[in-house]
Amino acid sequence: MPHFWEGVLVTLQALVLGSLISFSVGLVWALAFRAPTRFVRWPVGVVTEFIRNTPLLVQLFFMYFVLPEFGVQFSALTTGIIAIGVHYSTYTAQVYRAGIEAVPAGQWEAARALSLPYGRTWTVVILPQAIRRVIPALGNYVIAMLKDTPLLASIGVLELLQKSRLEAAQTFQYTEALTVVGIAFIVIAYPSSLLLRALERRLVR
Secondary structure (H helix, E strand, O other): OHHHHHHHHHHHHHHHHHHHHHHHHHHHHHHHHOOOOHHHHHHHHHHHHHHHOOOHHHHHHHHHHHHHHHOOOOOHHHHHHHHHHHHHHHHHHHHHHHHHHOOOHHHHHHHHHOOOOHHHHHHHHHHHHHHHHHHHHHHHHHHHHHHHHHHHHHHOOOOHHHHHHHHHHHHOOHHHHHHHHHHHHHHHHHHHHHHHHHHHHHHOO
């Protein structure tokens, strides 16, 4: 089963790093949406809408096959991680926006009354409350990213599904191999959801 465990590690790597990219870049998008000038908001809106409304598979192909023609080239796994992270950042951006807008207006007024600097208002008052509210929604996108990791096989990444298929091709035991893959995805997804629920309970205290 060495191929199987190698596939598990690649899938976990893509999931963890892709999630970190999507959460951090998504927050940048969300803050850009609230920029005081439309010359920032409008381009960000166009870019995020374009990314969100084109298939992840097309974006993978573009980054892996087209960008090298312009001198931008990464390994297949790095390309997959970046593509997944950036693609889902456009969704997490909307989640952050909803969380920010849900913060009561009184919190902004209290920060102004205390003469808190603009940056400190965001980091100390607004963002902690907003992020606390959106943990469940962000967790849903972690699971969605996990389910999209098999798409990385299209650019040559030997993740969990592809590794299992290669192993099954040697033994012709496709039923067993694919069943194990399904179970493995559940084993990865379920503890992730439990961890996120625990984090949510801790943050709402």
